[in-house]
Amino acid sequence: xxxxxxxxxxxxDGAAWGALEAYREGGGxxxxxxxxxxxxxxxxxxxVKASGLRGRGGAGFGTGQKWxxxxxxGGPKPSYIACNADESEPGTFKDRQILERNPHLLLxxxxxxxxxxGARAAYVYIRGEYIQAYRVxxxxxxxxxxxxxxxxxPLGVGRPFDVVPMRGAGAYICGExxxxxxxxxxxxxxxxxxxxFPAVYGLWGCPTTVNNVETISHVPAIIRRGAAWFKSIGxxxxxxxxxxxxxxxxxxxxxxxxxxxxxxxxxIYEHAGGVRDGRALKAIIPGGVSMPVLSAEQIDVRMxxxxxxxxxxxxxxxxxxxxxxxxxxVRAAIVIARFFRHETCGQxxxxxxxxxxxxxxxxxxxxxxxxxxxxxxxxxxxxYMEGQTICALSxxxxxxxxxxxxxxxxxxxxxxxxxxCPLPESFRP
Amino acid sequence: xxxxxxxxxVKEAIAAEAGKYPEPRSALLIALxxxxxxxxxxxxxxxxxxxxxxxxxxxxxREVVTFYPMYHEQPVGRRHIRVCVNIACALAGxxxxxxxxxxxxxxxxxxxxxxxxxxxxxxQCLGSCGTAVCVQVNNEAYLENVRASGLDDLLRSVG
Numbered sequence: 014x015x016x017x018x019x020x021x022x023x024x025x026d027g028a029a030w031g032a033l034e035a036y037r038e039g040g041g042x043x044x045x046x047x048x049x050x051x052x053x054x055x056x057x058x059x060x061v062k063a064s065g066l067r068g069r070g071g072a073g074f075g076t077g078q079k080w081x082x083x084x085x086x087g088g089p090k091p092s093y094i095a096c097n098a099d100e101s102e103p104g105t106f107k108d109r110q111i112l113e114r115n116p117h118l119l120l121x122x123x124x125x126x127x128x129x130x131g132a133r134a135a136y137v138y139i140r141g142e143y144i145q146a147y148r149v150x151x152x153x154x155x156x157x158x159x160x161x162x163x164x165x166x167p168l169g170v171g172r173p174f175d176v177v178p179m180r181g182a183g184a185y186i187c188g189e190x191x192x193x194x195x196x197x198x199x200x201x202x203x204x205x206x207x208x209x210f211p212a213v214y215g216l217w218g219c220p221t222t223v224n225n226v227e228t229i230s231h232v233p234a235i236i237r238r239g240a241a242w243f244k245s246i247g248x249x250x251x252x253x254x255x256x257x258x259x260x261x262x263x264x265x266x267x268x269x270x271x272x273x274x275x276x277x278x279x280x281i282y283e284h285a286g287g288v289r290d291g292r293a294l295k296a297i298i299p300g301g302v303s304m305p306v307l308s309a310e311q312i313d314v315r316m317x318x319x320x321x322x323x324x325x326x327x328x329x330x331x332x333x334x335x336x337x338x339x340x341x342x343v344r345a346a347i348v349i350a351r352f353f354r355h356e357t358c359g360q361x362x363x364x365x366x367x368x369x370x371x372x373x374x375x376x377x378x379x380x381x382x383x384x385x386x387x388x389x390x391x392x393x394x395x396x397y398m399e400g401q402t403i404c405a406l407s408x409x410x411x412x413x414x415x416x417x418x419x420x421x422x423x424x425x426x427x428x429x430x431x432x433x434c435p436l437p438e439s440f441r442p
Numbered sequence: 443x444x445x446x447x448x449x450x451x452v453k454e455a456i457a458a459e460a461g462k463y464p465e466p467r468s469a470l471l472i473a474l475x476x477x478x479x480x481x482x483x484x485x486x487x488x489x490x491x492x493x494x495x496x497x498x499x500x501x502x503x504r505e506v507v508t509f510y511p512m513y514h515e516q517p518v519g520r521r522h523i524r525v526c527v528n529i530a531c532a533l534a535g536x537x538x539x540x541x542x543x544x545x546x547x548x549x550x551x552x553x554x555x556x557x558x559x560x561x562x563x564x565x566q567c568l569g570s571c572g573t574a575v576c577v578q579v580n581n582e583a584y585l586e587n588v589r590a591s592g593l594d595d596l597l598r599s600v601g
Binding site (some may be wrong): 106349 | 498566
């Protein structure tokens with residue numbers, strides 16, 4: 014059975030299912046009914062494990078496995094779900110589609126996850142700028158409470174479970190799971206050292222599972238149609254559909270729900286309508302700016318975890334940024350380095366200093382004032398910035414900068430040799 | 443000029459938010475948003491009031507105000523214009539949007555007009571990459587697909 018082309022995350026183009034009635038018309042909350050009435054928490058976790066679902070927030074960790082780290086209900090502390098709606102990885106704009114157009118899908122996933130984990134509540138941490146998403150989800154929660162989907166007896170059978178929307182305030186680091194937990198506790202969003210992991214010591218010191226919005230939103234379909242169906246979509250190690258966000262120099266930017274493992278060429282040329290103005294493709298960031306860039310020759314890669322790893326990068330959030338032949342790669346690297354410099358939380362020296370230096374060096378190169386030594390410094394920065402800090406922001410900053418340099422070394426060297434940007438018509442950073 | 447004070451309405455809203463969490467401190471971020479929606483920024487005197495409402499020390503509020511880019515200790519324009527300058531928006535001409543606004547309002551990004559009407563801020567990715575350039579005015583829904591040729595209309599529409 015091929016499920017290719019079939020959507021289960023997004024409503025049809027132009028439609029929005031904000032109202033409970035609209036969501037129920039399509040069979041909504043049927044999976045939650047089945048999970049709460051017919052399946053034990055263990056059976057739900059086993060089904061999600063068997064589906065092969067991996068987190069859609071960037072790291073790709075097995076969702077069922079993550080859930081199995083949680084303690085059995087009945088312990089001394091309540092358990093919680095922290096749902097990550099902080100979506101702020103540049104190039105990523107997919108969770109917003111679910112939050113604004115299909116909020117009850119997320120709520121249904123949370124109800125099922127709450128049952129599986131014995132959680133008392135889910136806290137949905139929405140980035141501060143997503144005011145529209147916050148309003149739509151808040152209304153959906155009110156409606157779900159009124160209809161008895163949430164509350165003292167969810168769907169008339171479950172244990173007390175509620176969903177609480179929260180607002181962030183513009184800091185990228187709060188998308189990091191422990192930074193988010195700190196922020197949700199009303200503190201600076203500085204990531205915590207692990208161990209202890211959130212499943213042991215999360216929100217308010219209680220066992221907590223952190224899952225991305227899209228990740229949770231796959232769960233109703235898995236329960237409704239079964240793990241075997243889900244595994245029939247995608248590749249053996251990257252199962253199910255995913256939401257690819259395509260932006261940059263394409264004719265039809267947008268969010269496309271397609272199976273994991275779809276060819277990058279198909280996504281860019283068939284779904285996103287190809288490169289704008291008939292220009293030549295130059296570079297593609299495959300999964301948000303934290304992931305190393307690909308060159309145009311690599312366009313026949315499949316967009317799944319294993320294939321992208323073999324290509325020297327990672328799937329990340331599936332946020333695809335396309336750049337055409339006019340784009341200066343040093344300028345692109347500057348924009349991204351400036352971002353990491355702005356967003357470092359400052360607690361680890363390597364990251365705080367390293368992100369500032371990367372930005373400074375890249376600006377020097379772009380201005381025609383860089384030297385071969387500067388390029389060597391950028392190339393070697395990973396030795397100082399990777400694997401040495403509390404969270405992965407430092408690693409990401411290093412990957413992004415060294416990725417551009419290594420993939421487009423000749424262009425960087427031309428900046429140094431000609432003492433100017435060889436692409437003056439490029440976008441400005 | 444009298445010091446701004448929290449209204450009863452905002453104090454009650456903050457108390458209601460605090461009741462949603464096992465620890466009232468978790469309501470700090472939303473409390474600061476509520477304050478800013480009413481006053482426009484979060485001056486020190488107000489920070490002390492918020493601290494009192496949530497049982498915190500003033501420094502615990504200030505470190506949060508200064509950590510998160512969306513909060514302002516100093517007044518911003520009545521229409522605070524955020525322009526995303528990250529990669530997708532940069533590729534779509536965000537720099538031209540910023541400079542176009544700077545010319546029209548005769549201020550630089552990071553500044554406020556003398557009459558207090560407008561301010562401009564360059565911000566990092568707003569999560570609207572498919573509809574770049576993305577601009578957000580105050581706490582409202584995004585303005586998407588913004589082009590330099592549409593800036594006069596944009597400024598008219600935000601008043």
